[in-house]
Amino acid sequence: MNTLFNVLLPVFLVMGFGYLAAWRGLFNEGAIAGLMKFAQAFAIPVLLCMQMARIDVLASFHPGPLLAFYTGAFLSYAIGMVLARLWLKRSPADAAAIGFCCLFSNSLLLGIPIMERAYGPGSLDGNIAIIAIHSPLLFTVGILMMEIARNRGGGIGAVALNAIKGVFHTPMVIGILCGFVLNAGISLTGHDLPEPIWAAMKMIGGAGVPAALFGLGGVLHKYKPEGDGRAIAMVVICSLIVHPGTAYVLGRWGAGLDSAGLRSAVLTASMAPGVNAYLFADMYGAAKRVAASSVLIATAVSLLTIWAWIAILP
Template identity: 55%
Template sequence: MSALFNVILPVFLVVGFGYITCWRGMLSEVAVDGIMRFAQNFAVPVLLFNAIANLDLGANFDPFLLASFYAGAFISFGAGLAAAIYWLKRPLEDAIAIGFVCLFSNSLLLGVPITERAYGPDALVWNFSIIAIHSPLLYTFGITVMEFARARGRNLSVGRVALRALSGVLHTPLVIGILSGLVMNLLIQAGLVMPEGFWSAVTMLSSAALPTALFALGGILYRYRPEGEMRAIALCCAASLALHPAIAFGLGSLSGLSTDQMRSLVVTASMAPGVNAYLFASIYGVAKRVAASTVLIGTLLSILTVWFWLNVLP
């Protein structure tokens, strides 16, 4: 019970504060969009830059950890895609967006603060090991699959479709933050020493990232209240909150991962779909209601599912 009140509840109280603020009309939609834009386009990329720049890439890269997490993610995508096509009878582009909702867990805005509160700041090295390739890999996969689906019947070469997908990924602020952090990491390994004032500024901006993003997430969730599509929403919640962490837990256990690795792996896998899942659907104008409603309902349900996993993990 202490995990619920001491670890999970504080994170969701910040989200709830943002939700109530918008519900009571104390902030406009434009203001919430501005806060989220600051968080996602500036503060969170700087947080990722800071984490990746100072990450020991050799010591904190474990292929079994990454395989356990991303196998669960891609199996969840496949399950969501297949169920959307054959059970829900949705068009292919809708089904891809629904599969992406099942695929893209909120590894950063919820996974990092919950892991930190549960196991301490030192536990985050494995979270950031997963996050380092999370957005680049999953956005590249999702955009590529969608672009090929949309290119059916048009005379577009494979190279042109791949180039459009790569361009979309490289313009994503989170990916820019990760790649910049990787470049800085390599420069530091080569002997570059940045002034202390530089890292102080990076730390200041990084410290604003999570609370600001969580607060804005609450405001965004208020806007996208659930409407219909309950079978599709239930499918996405089941895949992201149950199937993904169960597969990650099973594969991680078989791989002999350490206790610290298992904690970061399963907690990250058990996160609800993030706002980025809705943004992906919004970019292509498909399954937006399903994505938005799943983000809201999945985030609420994750209070219980994360509590379950925190009690299962050692």
């Protein structure tokens, strides 16, 4: 019970405050969009840059947590896409969008603050390693699968190239790459950045997660849970049980992870689908109602499932 109150509730209360502000009209859509733009395009990339610049790259990029996390992610994707197509009889494009909802966990906006509150700031190296390839890898795979589903076979090579270019132009990926460059520069030269620069980066980066959580609450207010109950339930089960469950089994008995690696893989995998899952569906006009409702409902249900995974983890 202490975990629920001390670790999870503060994170969800900030989101709830944003939801309440949007619901009561105290924070309109334009303000929410501006806040999320600041968080996702400026503050969080700076935070990721700082984290990447200061971690021990060789120690953090251990293959075990990455294998456990991404095996669970792609298994969830396969289950969601295949069942959406064969069981729910959705179109290929809808199936690809529903699969992406099962695939794309909210590893950053929820995963980072919950991990930090549960295990401390020193526990984030494994999470940062997962996040470093999360968006580039999953968006590239998702876009390719959607293009295949939409029968653009002849242009797959060009689509793949454009997808990769687009991913590496996103602010969060740029922040991660800048962190890599800083890390390498500091290691090779032995000279750190001046303290005022670190202090300024800390101020900007420190505002990112609270602002994003508040804005995420406002964004979720737009998503009304309606219809498509079986598809939504499938996304919730894949995201909150299949993905972290696979990561736990592989991490504990397959890869033989230590406690820190197991926590990073499983807790990051236990996050609900991120808002990017809806943005992906909206971009292609496929299964938008399923995606929107799944993000909202899975985020609410994850308050209990994340609590359970923290209790299970060593």
